[in-house]
Amino acid sequence: MSEEQAGFIEKLMDNPIGLLVLSNGVLLVVYFLWGLFEIETIAPIPDALKAIILGGK
Amino acid sequence: MAILAPEKGWWQKKVASDEKTWIMFAAVVALALFVLMVGWHLLGKQNPSYIVYSTSPDEFYKLAQANWAKYKVGEEAGIPVVQPPPDADVFVLASTWKWEPVLVLKKGANYKFHVSSMDLLHGFSIQPVNMNFAIHPGYDYVLTFKPTSAGDFRLMCNEYCGPGHHTMIGKIKVED
Amino acid sequence: MSFLKCDITGFNVDKRVLPLIKANAVVSVVSLLLAILTAILVLFTRWQVVHLLPVDWYYRILTLHGLVALVVWIVFWEMAGLYFGSTVVLNARQIAPGLGWIAFLLMVVGTALVAFAVLTGRADVLFTSYVPLKANPIHYLGIILFAVGALIVCGLFLANIIVAKKEKTYGGGPLPLFTFGLLTATILAIGTLLSGAAIYVPVFLWSLGLIQSVDSIVYRLVFWGFGHSAQQVNVAAMISIWYLGAFLTVGGTSINERISRMAFLFYMIGINLASAHHLLVDPIPSPAWKIVNTSYFMYLAVLASMIHAFAVPSAIEVAQRRRGYTKGLFDWLKNCPWGNPAFVSVFLAVVTFGFIGGITGVINGMEQTNMIVHNTLALPGHFKGTVVSGTTLTFMGATYYLIPLIFRKKISFFGAAKAAPWLFAIGIVLLSAGLSTLGYLGVPRRHWDITYAGGPFTYTYPPIADLLWVVAVLGGTIAFIGALIWILVVVISVFFGKPMTGPADFQLPLASPLPPESKEHDSKFVAPGTFALTIIWMLAFLIFATISWGWLSMMWEVK
Numbered sequence: 001m002s003e004e005q006a007g008f009i010e011k012l013m014d015n016p017i018g019l020l021v022l023s024n025g026v027l028l029v030v031y032f033l034w035g036l037f038e039i040e041t042i043a044p045i046p047d048a049l050k051a052i053i054l055g056g057k
Numbered sequence: 058m059a060i061l062a063p064e065k066g067w068w069q070k071k072v073a074s075d076e077k078t079w080i081m082f083a084a085v086v087a088l089a090l091f092v093l094m095v096g097w098h099l100l101g102k103q104n105p106s107y108i109v110y111s112t113s114p115d116e117f118y119k120l121a122q123a124n125w126a127k128y129k130v131g132e133e134a135g136i137p138v139v140q141p142p143p144d145a146d147v148f149v150l151a152s153t154w155k156w157e158p159v160l161v162l163k164k165g166a167n168y169k170f171h172v173s174s175m176d177l178l179h180g181f182s183i184q185p186v187n188m189n190f191a192i193h194p195g196y197d198y199v200l201t202f203k204p205t206s207a208g209d210f211r212l213m214c215n216e217y218c219g220p221g222h223h224t225m226i227g228k229i230k231v232e233d
Numbered sequence: 234m235s236f237l238k239c240d241i242t243g244f245n246v247d248k249r250v251l252p253l254i255k256a257n258a259v260v261s262v263v264s265l266l267l268a269i270l271t272a273i274l275v276l277f278t279r280w281q282v283v284h285l286l287p288v289d290w291y292y293r294i295l296t297l298h299g300l301v302a303l304v305v306w307i308v309f310w311e312m313a314g315l316y317f318g319s320t321v322v323l324n325a326r327q328i329a330p331g332l333g334w335i336a337f338l339l340m341v342v343g344t345a346l347v348a349f350a351v352l353t354g355r356a357d358v359l360f361t362s363y364v365p366l367k368a369n370p371i372h373y374l375g376i377i378l379f380a381v382g383a384l385i386v387c388g389l390f391l392a393n394i395i396v397a398k399k400e401k402t403y404g405g406g407p408l409p410l411f412t413f414g415l416l417t418a419t420i421l422a423i424g425t426l427l428s429g430a431a432i433y434v435p436v437f438l439w440s441l442g443l444i445q446s447v448d449s450i451v452y453r454l455v456f457w458g459f460g461h462s463a464q465q466v467n468v469a470a471m472i473s474i475w476y477l478g479a480f481l482t483v484g485g486t487s488i489n490e491r492i493s494r495m496a497f498l499f500y501m502i503g504i505n506l507a508s509a510h511h512l513l514v515d516p517i518p519s520p521a522w523k524i525v526n527t528s529y530f531m532y533l534a535v536l537a538s539m540i541h542a543f544a545v546p547s548a549i550e551v552a553q554r555r556r557g558y559t560k561g562l563f564d565w566l567k568n569c570p571w572g573n574p575a576f577v578s579v580f581l582a583v584v585t586f587g588f589i590g591g592i593t594g595v596i597n598g599m600e601q602t603n604m605i606v607h608n609t610l611a612l613p614g615h616f617k618g619t620v621v622s623g624t625t626l627t628f629m630g631a632t633y634y635l636i637p638l639i640f641r642k643k644i645s646f647f648g649a650a651k652a653a654p655w656l657f658a659i660g661i662v663l664l665s666a667g668l669s670t671l672g673y674l675g676v677p678r679r680h681w682d683i684t685y686a687g688g689p690f691t692y693t694y695p696p697i698a699d700l701l702w703v704v705a706v707l708g709g710t711i712a713f714i715g716a717l718i719w720i721l722v723v724v725i726s727v728f729f730g731k732p733m734t735g736p737a738d739f740q741l742p743l744a745s746p747l748p749p750e751s752k753e754h755d756s757k758f759v760a761p762g763t764f765a766l767t768i769i770w771m772l773a774f775l776i777f778a779t780i781s782w783g784w785l786s787m788m789w790e791v792k
Contacts, residue, residue, distance in 0.1 A: 027506060
């Protein structure tokens with residue numbers, strides 16, 4: 001870890017609002033937006049499969 | 058001191074070697090767990106499926122009826138008994154408070170289960186092999202099972218679904 | 234505004250914050266009583282030998298137990314903790330105490346509405362209230378009011394620490410570690426409570442008929458952003474108190490504050506993502522989402538927990554060694570203040586949280602092994618080891634300090650006060666062991682009758698299950714007695730106890746100042762005893778992981 005990085009993290013640790021944004025930003029993107037996107041894009045049962053199930057003995 | 062601001066130079070203080078060794082060790086184990094989960098998808102035989110289709114209770118019910126009609130071999134306790142051939146699609150329907158149909162499977166063969174709920178959330182729990190999945194209304198969860206042991210198995214509901222929850226038990230028979 | 238100077242700690246205490254702390258603490262202790270009464274009813278119903286409650290009352294009492302134990306008791310206690318950590322230890326003033334009272338009122342009214350809805354049979358939906366299971370709007374409204382109240386207190390905490398920094402009430406440096414840990418808890422809590430709003434507001438509207446439907450997978454995703462994250466708040470608050478406890482009881486300080494604080498930072502970044510493990514056996518999201526959320530980021534949080542697991546005991550060990558207890562690996566531990574029930578509580582919480590809650594938690598949270606525990610009794614077995622013997626026991630111990638310092642009363646029946654943490658911890662260990670093993674045999678959680686009477690088929694669990702139930706019931710009963718003793722001690726001390734007249738009445742002596750460090754030992758083995766303990770823990774973890782994955786590999790194949 002270089003000195004400059006350490007300085008940044010040290011400052012971040014002393015900044016409650018910065019930490020609040022970081023923490024909940026990660027949660028929003030990685031957990032919520034990604035997860036909701038996947039749920040919203042579930043495909044319906046393919047017609048080919050439906051035809052097989054409903055069709056020929 | 059936990060209730061006072063840290064002493065001067067705290068940020069620069071060197072990490073003691075026992076603490077450092079422990080953290081490295083813990084990090085290696087954590088990484089190994091990560092690799093294990095990814096690796097099990099490639100090499101392991103038990104992975105939760107991620108094939109799912111959106112559907113509706115009506116549509117799923119219709120498909121299930123057609124599927125059972127094809128493979129029905131009898132009836133037990135008022136529930137149709139269905140014996141699909143290996144590699145077939147098998148529809149399993151959860152509703153308050155029963156599992157349909159009763160299944161007769163062959164050990165060592167693959168079956169493509171389609172599981173969905175007619176109403177509430179249900180828990181798909183095969184005992185005594187203890188495999189558990191969450192079943193939603195409006196979603197067709199496609200799980201490919203290969204029974205590796207023969208005998209009489211039970212299919213329980215393990216997601217609370219009202220006062221009759223404890224009567225929701227089905228049956229899977231696996232023949233050698 | 235007026236301050237008074239504490240004659241024991243020397244802190245300048247804003248007089249207006251004291252009643253806020255007291256009110257929240259009293260409500261929390263009363264709700265713990267409700268939590269353990271409902272717990273014992275649930276336990277003796279699940280034990281088929283007694284099978285106490287009828288089916289509708291079982292689910293009703295179970296709903297109430299979940300809400301009161303997991304939310305009401307713990308969150309009210311945390312509110313008291315947040316006021317304490319953002320004012321008393323910073324010598325700071327309380328911003329807008331009136332708002333604090335509004336928040337308190339909202340939370341009390343919310344709790345009352347929920348209890349009313351549940352007990353009158355309007356909300357037989359359990360703690361999780363998974364849609365499309367529907368409760369009366371009163372139930373959801375109660376939860377929303379409670380969450381809004383808690384959110385206000387989080388805001389007050391942030392306001393307090395920002396103003397305290399500006400006014401330099403605690404010197405110019407960074408926040409004390411204890412308050413930094415509470416800041417972590419607060420930040421996690423804000424994400425948690427916003428998730429709660431994001432799901433309970435639509436569900437409330439749905440229960441009123443204003444919204445057509447709420448998707449059941451979306452509900453589970455967003456609900457667990459609230460339901461599990463709330464437990465991460467507890468973890469952060471609990472660990473903050475561990476650091477505080479190490480300092481108060483033996484004068485121990487984290488041997489490297491940068492490392493401890495980085496661990497809290499890891500919590501802030503990663504720990505709430507762990508909520509994803511509730512969806513591991515749901516059809517969606519994808520394995521990529523599941524593994525990234527539960528492992529990549531969660532292991533950042535797991536790593537953080539491992540860091541705390543070293544940092545807290547080593548703080549105690551190094552302090553004890555400086556006092557001269559340097560013989561062998563564990564002389565320091567033998568000479569800890571075992572007569573101080575607060576120390577005992579923290580010690581037992583660290584051990585049980587690590588060995589039970591932590592180990593089972595990591596395995597339950599892995600994508601594949603989750604298949605063999607999901608919705609089985611292994612889960613209550615797990616969280617008895619986290620939120621009960623970890624968080625609850627920690628808060629019980631810390632309350633022993635609140636009685637003399639905040640309520641200014643002597644602890645009554647000090648002998649009973651000393652016994653309570655032992656009884657509680659031993660009981661919970663047995664309960665957890667029984668439940669976890671039953672879970673591995675496939676016994677479901679939240680289930681009224683595991684003989685499946687009335688169903689089309691029957692099933693009998695292996696005979697060993699009967700014995701495991703006895704272990705669980707025995708443990709639950711011991712823990713119940715321990716908690717009851719604790720509640721009586723606290724209530725009697727607070728309302729009928731002898732007032733504190735001065736430092737001479739203080740029964741939990743604060744650690745004497747440490748002798749100066751003999752030499753600089755920055756880069757050596759400073760805590761060999763702690764190192765040995767953590768290695769033992771890791772071996773236990775690896776054995777348990779091997780058994781679990783081995784057990785999994787014997788199941789049917791599925792993909």
